[in-house]
Amino acid sequence: MNISVVIVxxxxxxxxxxxxxxxxxxxxxxVGEAGDGAEVLPIVRRTGPDVVLMDVRMPAVDGIQATxxxxxxxxxxxxxxxxxxxxNDDYVYDALRAGAxxxxxxxxxxxxxxxxxxxxxHSESLLFPEAIRSLALAHAGSRSDAPTGLDHAQLTxxxxxxxxxxxxxxxxxxxxxxxxxxxxxxxxxxxxxLAKLGARDRTQAxxxxxxSGFVAVR
Amino acid sequence: MNISVVIVxxxxxxxxxxxxxxxxxxxxxxVGEAGDGAEVLPIVRRTGPDVVLMDVRMPAVDGIQATxxxxxxxxxxxxxxxxxxxxNDDYVYDALRAGAxxxxxxxxxxxxxxxxxxxxxHSESLLFPEAIRSLALAHAGSRSDAPTGLDHAQLTxxxxxxxxxxxxxxxxxxxxxxxxxxxxxxxxxxxxxLAKLGARDRTQAxxxxxxSGFVAVR
DNA sequence: GCCGGCTTCCCCCGCGGGGGTGAGCCCGAC
DNA sequence: GTCGGGCTCACCCCCGCGGGGGAAGCCGGC
Numbered sequence: 001m002n003i004s005v006v007i008v009x010x011x012x013x014x015x016x017x018x019x020x021x022x023x024x025x026x027x028x029x030x031v032g033e034a035g036d037g038a039e040v041l042p043i044v045r046r047t048g049p050d051v052v053l054m055d056v057r058m059p060a061v062d063g064i065q066a067t068x069x070x071x072x073x074x075x076x077x078x079x080x081x082x083x084x085x086x087x088n089d090d091y092v093y094d095a096l097r098a099g100a101x102x103x104x105x106x107x108x109x110x111x112x113x114x115x116x117x118x119x120x121x122h123s124e125s126l127l128f129p130e131a132i133r134s135l136a137l138a139h140a141g142s143r144s145d146a147p148t149g150l151d152h153a154q155l156t157x158x159x160x161x162x163x164x165x166x167x168x169x170x171x172x173x174x175x176x177x178x179x180x181x182x183x184x185x186x187x188x189x190x191x192x193x194l195a196k197l198g199a200r201d202r203t204q205a206x207x208x209x210x211x212s213g214f215v216a217v218r
Numbered sequence: 219m220n221i222s223v224v225i226v227x228x229x230x231x232x233x234x235x236x237x238x239x240x241x242x243x244x245x246x247x248x249v250g251e252a253g254d255g256a257e258v259l260p261i262v263r264r265t266g267p268d269v270v271l272m273d274v275r276m277p278a279v280d281g282i283q284a285t286x287x288x289x290x291x292x293x294x295x296x297x298x299x300x301x302x303x304x305x306n307d308d309y310v311y312d313a314l315r316a317g318a319x320x321x322x323x324x325x326x327x328x329x330x331x332x333x334x335x336x337x338x339x340h341s342e343s344l345l346f347p348e349a350i351r352s353l354a355l356a357h358a359g360s361r362s363d364a365p366t367g368l369d370h371a372q373l374t375x376x377x378x379x380x381x382x383x384x385x386x387x388x389x390x391x392x393x394x395x396x397x398x399x400x401x402x403x404x405x406x407x408x409x410x411x412l413a414k415l416g417a418r419d420r421t422q423a424x425x426x427x428x429x430s431g432f433v434a435v436r
Numbered sequence: 437g438c439c440g441g442c443t444t445c446c447c448c449c450g451c452g453g454g455g456g457t458g459a460g461c462c463c464g465a466c
Numbered sequence: 467g468t469c470g471g472g473c474t475c476a477c478c479c480c481c482g483c484g485g486g487g488g489a490a491g492c493c494g495g496c
Contacts, residue, residue, distance in 0.1 A: 171453090201454075419452090
C-alpha cells in the first residue's frame with residue numbers, strides 16, 4: 001500500500017520542499033532524488049518507484065527527455081508527474097507525448113500534491129498513458145506543428161466516427177445500423193481504436209473521448 | 219424516416235419562423251401548432267409527433283407544465299425540445315426535471331435547430347430522459363431548493379461512489395477491490411444505478427455522469 | 437412490533453463485447 | 467509494378483457484463 005516516490009529537480013530547495021510534503025504522509029515515501037534528468041534512470045532502475053515527480057526545466061537533460069528515457073526503457077515504468085511553474089507551458093504536450101501521467105503546478109497546495117501522487121500511483125491501468133498521449137497529439141494537431149517522432153496512435157476518420165457514436169452510448173449493432181455497415185466491421189474499428197487509445201473497453205474509450213475533448217459535454 | 223414536429227409558442231411570428239425552418243427540410247414535417255400549453259395535449263394526442271418544440275414562457279400554461287402534462291400522460295411521449303431565449307434560464311433545470319430532452323436557443327442557426335431535432339428524434343433510447351432528469355436533480359441539489367415533486371431516481375452514496383469509479387474506467391472487479399467488497403455487491407449497485415439512470419450499460423452510465431456534471435473533465 | 441430502504445452477497449443464464457487471425461478491396465505512395 | 471494503409475467483413479473463443487431472481491443484516495420511521 002506504501003507508495004514510493006522519486007523526486008527530480010535541479011533546485012535543491014524545491015527538492016527538499018517536495019520531500020517534506022511527501023514524507024509527511026504515512027503512505028508516501030521518498031526513495032530517491034535526482035538533480036538532473038541524466039541521473040534519473042539509474043536511480044529509478046535501482047529503487048523502482050511508483051511515481052516520479054519530474055521537473056521540466058533542468059540543465060542537461062530536461063524532464064521531457066528524462067521521461068521519455070524512463071518509459072522507453074522500463075516496462076511497466078513508473079508514473080511520471082511533471083512539475084511545472086506555469087500552466088500554459090508549451091512543454092505540457094511534449095511531456096504527455098513522452099508518456100507523463102499528469103501535471104503539478106509548483107504552487108499547488110501540498111494536500112493536492114499528495115492526492116495527485118496517490119491518484120496516479122493508484123491508477124494501475126486506469127488513466128492510461130497511451131490515451132493521454134493520443135490526446136496530446138490531437139491537441140497538438142489543432143495548434144502546433146512540431147514533428148513529434150511518434151505520431152501513430154491517432155484515429156482514422158472511420159474510427160473517429162465510430163468513437164463519436166460510442167460516446168453517444170450506442171452499441172456496436174446500433175452503430176452498424178447508423179453507418180450502414182456490418183457489425184463485424186464496427187467490431188474491427190472498435191478493436192483498432194481501443195488499441196490506439198490504450199483503452200481496455202469501450203467505456204474507457206468514451207472516458208478518453210471526454211477527457212481529451214474529442215467529444216464535449218453538450 | 220420522416221420526423222413529425224409540433225410547434226408550441228405564443229408568438230405567431232416565432233411559430234411561423236420555426237415552421238419555415240422545419241418544413242424546409244425534406245425529412246421534417248410540422249404536423250401541428252399550439253399557441254399555449256393548454257392546447258398542446260390534445261394536439262399531441264391527435265398527431266402523435268416525434269418531437270415537440272416547446273417555448274418556455276407562455277401566458278396560461280407554460281412550457282414546463284405543458285411538458286410535464288405531456289410526458290406524464292403519454293408513454294412513450296414525444297421528445298420535447300425546450301425553446302428559450304436566454305442561456306442561463308432558471309427554467310432549464312425545471313424543464314429537464316419535467317422530462318425535456320434538450321434545449322434550443324432562439325438565436326440558434328437554423329441548420330443547428332434542424333440538426334437538434336433530428337438528434338433527439340433519432341435517439342430512440344440514446345440520450346435518455348430519465349438520466350437527464352436525475353442530472354437536473356443533482357444540479358438542483360447543489361444549488362436550488364424547490365420541492366420538485368419527483369425526486370426518485372437519485373443515487374445512494376454507495377451508488378455514487380461506484381459510478382465515480384466506473385467513470386474512471388474501472389471494471390466491476392477493480393471497483394470491488396478498491397472498495398473491499400465482493401464483485402456481486404458491485405454488480406448489484408451497478409444494476410441499480412443503471413436502472414435509476416435509465417442507462418443500458420456502464421458506458422451509457424458514464425456518459426450520463428459526464429453530461430450531468432456528476433464527474434467533470436479533469 | 438412491522439415495514440421499507442440500503443447494503444451486502446449468492447445463484448443461473450444469455451449476450452454482447454473484445455482478442456486473435458485472416459482476407460479481399462481500393463487507393464495512393466514508392 | 468509493389469507495398470502499405472484504410473475499410474470492409476468473416477470466423478472462433480472467452481469472459482465480463484447485465485438481467486432476473488433471492489436473501490440476509492442493519493437501520494430508521496410509522
